[in-house]
Amino acid sequence: EEQSPDYRDEVLPPSITARLAIEAGVRQGWDRYVGPKGDVICLDRFGASAPGDIALNNLGFNVDSLLKHARALL
Numbered sequence: 001e002e003q004s005p006d007y008r009d010e011v012l013p014p015s016i017t018a019r020l021a022i023e024a025g026v027r028q029g030w031d032r033y034v035g036p037k038g039d040v041i042c043l044d045r046f047g048a049s050a051p052g053d054i055a056l057n058n059l060g061f062n063v064d065s066l067l068k069h070a071r072a073l074l
Helices: 005-011 052-058 063-072
Strands: 020-023 039-042
Touching (some): 020 063
């Protein structure tokens, strides 16, 4: 938000619309970066009780699930 528009366009070129944000937290704020054709994978819930890697896997934060989601954007 504090960077110049030129810098933002250099980091996130407008011509690249297949954008995916992966956030092990809330979605809020990511839509402005992924754009209308991108998507956000996030945790919109609370209360999973397990070791971190097991909880994340059960919530869909695993390589296979994330790759499937990313490929769907292409």
